Amino acid sequence: MEQHWRDRVEHVWDRTSELSDAEVLAAIDALVAERPDDDAEALFEAASGRDYAGLEAEAAPLYREALEAGLDEPFRTRALIQLGSTLRNLSDYDASLEVLDGVDDGHPLAPAAAAFRALTLRDAGRPDDALAAALTALAPTLPEFGGAVARYARELS
Structure with a gap:
């Protein structure tokens, strides 16, 4: 049952290029309605659907509810990143960080x-600080010059 529901959710996300934002949201909401109100994964999907449709103000509290409901990996970290991005779009920079x-x-x-x-x-x-954050993340991936890039990043912040 659980895997079948997850497969159906993934099927909706796989079809976003064929559907309008409203159709994606309606399809996700229909699947979410099959689950209990406090189901962490369903809350995450409800948040993701709203985020996808540009309804960030509705998405943010749903992400928080999903996390508070004990959302597990592989969705927990995705929810944190998506919530951080949503909060940025809502200009709540401190909360995003x-x-x-x-x-x-x-x-x-x-x-x-x-x-x-x-x-x-x-x-x-x-x-x-933005450039320093980006360079700090990039530095470990550089086969050469990573140390120099990391030092320059520290000088920026």
Whole structure:
């Protein structure tokens, strides 16, 4: 049952290029309605649907509810990143940074969190800190010059 529901959710997300934003949201909401009101995964999908449709103000509290309801991986870190991005879009930069800082540096999605952190810092009027965040995330991936890039990043912030 659980996997069948997840497969149906993924099917909706796979078809976004064929559907309008309203159709995506309606399809996600129909699937969410099949689950209990406090189901963490369903809350996450409801938030994601609203986020996708540009309804960030509706998405943010649903992301928080999903996390408070005990959302597990592989969705927990995605929810943190998506919430951080949503809060940035809502111009709540301090909250965005706080959420994004909650992503474990060792998680495979940590570079995405770093990217959204850099975007948040830039939008908050802190371009040097944004560049430092981006360079700090990039430095470990450089086979050469990583140390130099990391040092320059520290000088910016």
